[in-house]
Amino acid sequence: xxxxxxxxxxxxxSLLARETAPAAVGLWLAELDAAPPPxxxxxxxxxxxxxxxxxxxxxxxxxxxxxxxxxDQHDWPTEASRFTWxxxxxxxxxxxxxxxxxxxxxxxxxxxxxxxxLRAVGELGRRLVPWPLLDEDAGHRHDLDALDALxxxxxxxxxxxxxxxxxxxxxxTAAEQHALAARVARHPTLFVLSDEVFADLVHPGHxxxxxxxxxxxxxxxxxxxxxxxxxxxxKAFNLAGLRCAxxxxxSAELSGRLAAVPAALTGTTSVVAAIASAAAWDGGHDWLAxxxxxxxxNRDLLFDHLARYVPALTGRPPEATYLAWLRAHGPLADxxxxxxxxxxxxxxxxxxxxxxxxxxxxxxxxTGRRVRLSFGCPPDVLTAAxxxxxxxxxxxxxxxxxxxxxDAGPPG
Numbered sequence: 001x002x003x004x005x006x007x008x009x010x011x012x013x014s015l016l017a018r019e020t021a022p023a024a025v026g027l028w029l030a031e032l033d034a035a036p037p038p039x040x041x042x043x044x045x046x047x048x049x050x051x052x053x054x055x056x057x058x059x060x061x062x063x064x065x066x067x068x069x070x071x072d073q074h075d076w077p078t079e080a081s082r083f084t085w086x087x088x089x090x091x092x093x094x095x096x097x098x099x100x101x102x103x104x105x106x107x108x109x110x111x112x113x114x115x116x117x118l119r120a121v122g123e124l125g126r127r128l129v130p131w132p133l134l135d136e137d138a139g140h141r142h143d144l145d146a147l148d149a150l151x152x153x154x155x156x157x158x159x160x161x162x163x164x165x166x167x168x169x170x171x172x173t174a175a176e177q178h179a180l181a182a183r184v185a186r187h188p189t190l191f192v193l194s195d196e197v198f199a200d201l202v203h204p205g206h207x208x209x210x211x212x213x214x215x216x217x218x219x220x221x222x223x224x225x226x227x228x229x230x231x232x233x234x235k236a237f238n239l240a241g242l243r244c245a246x247x248x249x250x251s252a253e254l255s256g257r258l259a260a261v262p263a264a265l266t267g268t269t270s271v272v273a274a275i276a277s278a279a280a281w282d283g284g285h286d287w288l289a290x291x292x293x294x295x296x297x298n299r300d301l302l303f304d305h306l307a308r309y310v311p312a313l314t315g316r317p318p319e320a321t322y323l324a325w326l327r328a329h330g331p332l333a334d335x336x337x338x339x340x341x342x343x344x345x346x347x348x349x350x351x352x353x354x355x356x357x358x359x360x361x362x363x364x365x366x367t368g369r370r371v372r373l374s375f376g377c378p379p380d381v382l383t384a385a386x387x388x389x390x391x392x393x394x395x396x397x398x399x400x401x402x403x404x405x406x407d408a409g410p411p412g
Contacts, residue, residue, distance in 0.1 A: 024351060025385040028358040030166065030323060032238040033377040034291065039283030040237065040276045047275050058274035059085050065278035066231065066246055073200065076210050078248060084258055087243040087269045089197050090116045092230045095266050096247065097124050097158065099257045100191045100228075106156035110142075111364035112325070114166055117195070118364060121160075129154045130364055133168065139316055140168045142176060144183050151187055158191045159184065164198045164208055167325045167363055167372045169318020171206040174214070181211065181218030191254075192227045197245070200236035200288060202320040203296050212250055225251035228258075235321075236288055237280040244273035295322045298375040298382055309390040313371075322376030326357075328369045331396040346371055353392035355385045 035041075047053075063083045070076045086092040101107060103125040109118060111130040121128040131150055133140040150156070161180075164171045172180070184192060194211035202208050215223040232245040249255040302324060303317045312333075315326040327333075328346040335344075344352070346369055347359035360370025375382055 024354050024356040025381060025388065026356045027374045027377065027382075027385055028356050028372070030235070030321075030374055031240055031376065032235075032291070032322065033381065034238055036238050036276070037280055037284040037287035039287075040239065040279045043275050043279035044272055047272060053271075056271045058271045058278065059268075062244075062274040062278040062281075063246070065281040069281040070210075070231075074208065074210050074213075076213055081252070082249045082255055084247045084249070084255070085269050085274065086245050086247060087267055087273075088240075089195055089230050089232055089234070089245045090114075090120060091243075091267070092245045092247045093117050093160065093193060093195065094120050094124060095258060095261050096193050096228050096230075097121065097126060098265065099261050100193075100254075101126055101157040105158070106154040107158045107160060108147075108150055108154065108156040109160040110162060110165075112167055112360070112370075113160070113162060113364055114195075115362035117160065117162075118362075127154075129156055131159075132364070133165070133170075140165070140170050142172070142180050144179060147180075147183055151190065156190065158193060161192065161194045161211060162198075163194055163196055163211055164202060164320035166198060166321060167323050167358075167360075169316075169321045169323055169325065171202055171208055171319040174207075174209045177209045177211060177214035178218055181214040181223055185215070185218050185223040188222075190226065192223070193230065194227065195230045197230060197232045197235050198321045199231070201292060201295065201322065203292070203299065203318070206319040208320065212248065215250070225254065228254060233277040233280040233284075236291075237277075237284055239273070239276055239280065242270070242273035242276055244269040244277050295376060298322070298377070298379060299324070301379065302373070302375050302382060302386070305386045305390075310386070310393050312393045312396070313389070322374055324373040324375060325360075326371050326373055327367070328371065332393065333369045350389070350392075354388040 062085070063080050066083070067078050067080060070078055086095060097107060097120065105126050106129045107121045107126045108129045108131050109121065111132050118128060129150060131147055132143065134143045184190060192211065192215065196210060199208045199210070210229060212224055212227045212229050215227045227250040229248040230245055231248060234240040234244065247258065249258055299317055303315070306313050312330050313326045313328060315324050318324060332346060332349055345359060347357055350357055350371065358372040360372065361368070363370070363372065
């Protein structure tokens with residue numbers, strides 16, 4: 001992973017610096033702490049210094065680059081006419097909801113989920129129907145029986161998936177994707193939106209299968225025609241600030257419905273964002289390989305340290321992404337334990353320890369014990385956060401041994 005540029009954790013102008021408490025190590029934001037690939041810097045620099053910042057044809061360029069990337073990296077041939085560009089994944093999700101559902105319709109969302117997606121359903125006047133992942137000893141998995149019941153009882157018009165999954169980091173296997181597609185194919189009025197912005201950040205031993213490909217296999221092309229896929233270079237190549245995402249529509253009919261959403265509500269991304277994305281897909285292969293290796297090393301460092309020194313936080317090493325979905329135990333999860341700031345939630349208690357993580361509740365967690373940690377940072381930043389957690393949790397354990405109480409249950 002390229003060296004960190006002198007920005008938010010040592011600077012004052014970034015989102016993370018503005019929204020992380022003073023003196024805390026901020027690991028809540030789903031963003032890589034790294035400079036973008038040199039090919040992206042070169043492409044953007046050439047464009048900005050080229051003497052013309054007007055309208056351009058960068059969207060055709062980006063579409064061609066993305067189609068080559070999907071064919072090479074994901075064995076997914078696509079048609080250029082099926083792509084539309086938006087200013088980020090949440091924008092793409094919102095437009096899809098507007099295009100494929102009516103006010104009052106039910107929208108089913110696989111949970112836990114990215115909070116802005118959950119909020120968007122209600123903000124657009126639709127009814128949110130959560131479809132929770134099963135959380136078992138062997139890992140998180142789709143609850144297909146619950147999905148059948150949900151579809152029968154609520155008749156949603158749209159099912160929103162995230163694959164690879166944020167925040168759990170699951171890479172659903174080909175068998176899982178095909179089984180899910182087979183269930184969905186039984187409901188001919190149901191559309192599917194698959195958010196796959198983390199598709200290129202998969203750890204060794206796992207392989208992402210685009211849901212549209214599973215849909216084609218399960219539905220003979222019919223389910224594929226009802227599937228919308230959200231794609232972006234933002235997460236893999238650290239371009240989120242440029243705000244650029246593409247939507248692939250599985251049929252001309254879907255493309256038409258997306259295009260029918262009023263332009264005043266859809267907007268588009270910028271030319272420079274399209275140029276940067278195209279450059280990443282065309283020339284960022286080596287950079288991405290090095291970044292994935294760095295993230296896997298950070299993941300292993302994190303979970304080894306937690307197992308050894310911070311038993312108050314447990315979780316399963318993610319199969320993709322740079323996000324860890326962690327569960328609190330003992331004093332950290334006990335609202336009555338005085339040594340752990342009584343009455344505070346898990347995120348607030350960890351913030352008191354000098355580590356700022358994302359609270360689980362906005363993702364749809366109902367246990368009150370979940371937090372999300374981003375390890376897409378330099379190892380020294382991650383180590384500093386882990387050292388703080390080690391000291392604080394040791395102090396809580398010592399207080400408990402002196403007579404404090406905790407009935408939150410053992411790690412699991």
